[in-house]
């Protein structure tokens with residue numbers, strides 16, 4: 001067992017929550033499940049609730065924050081968000097308190113972790129991805145982004161564990177019954193990364209440090225876990241990195257913890 005674990009409690013358009021933790025403390029990235037469901041999933045993978053020392057919000061979409069206030073209260077964990085995101089969340093829920101407002105690009109300390117939020121392009125209010133470091137291990141998380149710029153590429157480089165969005169397969173999206181406007185939104189620069197874009201981001205960010213690749217926010221209507229995984233596996237082989245462990249995060253199941 002290594003120093004920093006990443007446990008995807010669940011990921012997809014119906015809810016997202018990822019716990020980054022060591023043996024003493026953990027940070028929850030998004031709280032997109034109800035408290036009851038979040039607790040059930042944590043119990044299932046044997047993670048102690050007292051580990052949660054903070055909740056970091058990526059953006060205000062419901063699949064990322066629907067359990068935020070109740071989880072924060074229950075875990076007695078401070079909530080961290082970018083300024084505009086915090087204002088938006090608090091305007092929608094006057095009982096919610098965002099405890100710490102950060103500026104994307106500025107690193108801060110929280111529990112045993114250095115946290116670096118970085119801006120991403122998504123149809124949300126000041127959305128971010130995160131790089132979390134502890135004991136010289138680095139975890140990068142990029143969920144919900146329409147395209148990746150140099151900023152995301154730069155920040156995600158040299159992570160030991162990468163969690164990258166692999167939202168849709170282009171053919172399955174085109175064939176899906178979704179309205180044209182929604183398809184346009186998903187495909188747009190402020191939508192979601194396709195499998196191919198996810199592989200491009202992987203190619204740009206993989207390094208000698210990379211040990212684990214987690215594919216997150218996989219659409220169940222416009223993608224399959226197998227397709228996303230197969231594409232990433234082929235890309236890893238092409239890059240001569242068949243040694244990287246690869247997992248597709250599921251909506252309804254907790255992914256076993258990966259450690260670095």
Ligand SMILES: [Zn+2]
Pocket residue numbers: 012013016061063064144217
């Ligand atoms: Zn989402």
Ligand SMILES: [Zn+2]
Pocket residue numbers: 059061122124144
């Ligand atoms: Zn979103």
